Amino acid sequence: MQKEYTVTVYTEDRIGITNRITVIFTRRQINITSLTTAETEIPGVYKFIITVLSTREKLDKVVGQIERLIEIHRAFVHEEDEVVYQELALYKIATRNLNNHNIEQLIRDNNARILTITADYVVIEKTGHQQELLSMLKQLEPYGLIEYSKSGRVAIVKWSRRFHEHLKDLSLKQAEL
Template identity: 25%
Template sequence: MNEQHTISILVHDQPGVLQRVCGLFGRRGFNIDSITVGSSEESGLSRMIIRTTGDERTVEQVEKQLNKLIDVIRVVPLSASPMVARELALIQIKAEPPLRPEIMGVVSAFRASVVDIGHHSMIIQAVGETDKINAILKLLEPYGIMEISRTGTTAMTREIPVETQLSRSSQAADAV
């Protein structure tokens, strides 16, 4: 059964790493639903958060293949544990002055914010889970969406139990 999977990949911050990781997904016939990449808590390392759809067995194979790439430090299947996931969207909509109070009702209901107002448009910033972003887009659609820019999902697992932290620390020490 195909389902959503979120994977965290810690990699060396080197040219070509993103291409190699994306190429691996392509060779496996996997579509990347979203990808975010940014610096991590460790200097010289970046973290990729990839959201994809597939069955459990195939995702496990992709994880194994990712671990074989030379610039990959660690692969963590985030959706296997309780996690926090967020996405950011900037949404530019048509907003003539008489409709703005109505639009503001939608914005406040989603705890979103207006970050720019023009003569005939507004830019709304929404942050939340993908379903929340999709829901606000659906409600704003009748006003006329002019442009959307979405970050893709970024995520991390909730608090890691102490025994897991200790075993990871000993594994890291053994690797050195």
């Protein structure tokens, strides 16, 4: 049965690694719905957070293939209850609608905040899960929505402490060389 999973991949910083990872998903005909990557707290180690709709069996095979790549430290498949995650959305609406007190209440009720106000537009920021961000999008449409942009998932795995200790040990060993 297909459902949403989060795949985390810890890599070295190498040119082309994103392509090499995504090709493995493509070959298995798994569509990536979100991909975020950034350096971890350990210098030189990067974390890919990949969201997909798939079956666990397919993903276990994909993770096995990913881990065979030389630049990969480890890769994991996570169920929704194994990660704490958020996404970020930016909404641009016409400034003329700021005079409407309903919009202020809407921003407050959604725990959002105003980032920028210009003569022409206002940019509002909200963090949350995808459904929350889409709900606010629908609520803002009547107020003259100009543009909408959403980030990929940012996640922390609940049980990853031992693995992070392992990565820190690797980092110390490399520093000694």
